[in-house]
Amino acid sequence: KGGWLFLFAVLYSAALLFGMVFFIIMYSDLESDYINPIDFCNKLNQFVIPQYAAHAFIAVLFLLTGNWTAFLWNVPLLAWNINKVVNKSHMYDATEIFRSLPQHQKEAYFKTGFYLLSFFYYLYRMIAAFIAEGDV
Numbered sequence: 001k002g003g004w005l006f007l008f009a010v011l012y013s014a015a016l017l018f019g020m021v022f023f024i025i026m027y028s029d030l031e032s033d034y035i036n037p038i039d040f041c042n043k044l045n046q047f048v049i050p051q052y053a054a055h056a057f058i059a060v061l062f063l064l065t066g067n068w069t070a071f072l073w074n075v076p077l078l079a080w081n082i083n084k085v086v087n088k089s090h091m092y093d094a095t096e097i098f099r100s101l102p103q104h105q106k107e108a109y110f111k112t113g114f115y116l117l118s119f120f121y122y123l124y125r126m127i128a129a130f131i132a133e134g135d136v
Contacts (some may be wrong), residue, residue, distance in 0.1 A: 010119060016111075
């Protein structure tokens, strides 16, 4: 039971990690003038809510299954994302993007690190759970 949940979490965190790498590449393209601000915002805005929802979904799964350590690990970023949505600062604005680009980049680097650490933590928990269950 726990092993399959963490296998799912490994796959989810890998997808979120690749998503954040895409965001970082897009920031670099914007800085290098390979993409204009309007196209940049249109491309990234379509991924913001799905990314937040995916992270919230995995956090809720940990809560519902009683994996408290994994849930508590996800709470700060979950709270950050919820705060951004509540304050309506989660979407990218083409008129403000160059002013707020350094902050967005820092957030993307932080989330990339978070999802990378999460990936390895979930991988460890998955292996430990499968060994404990005797399925390996």
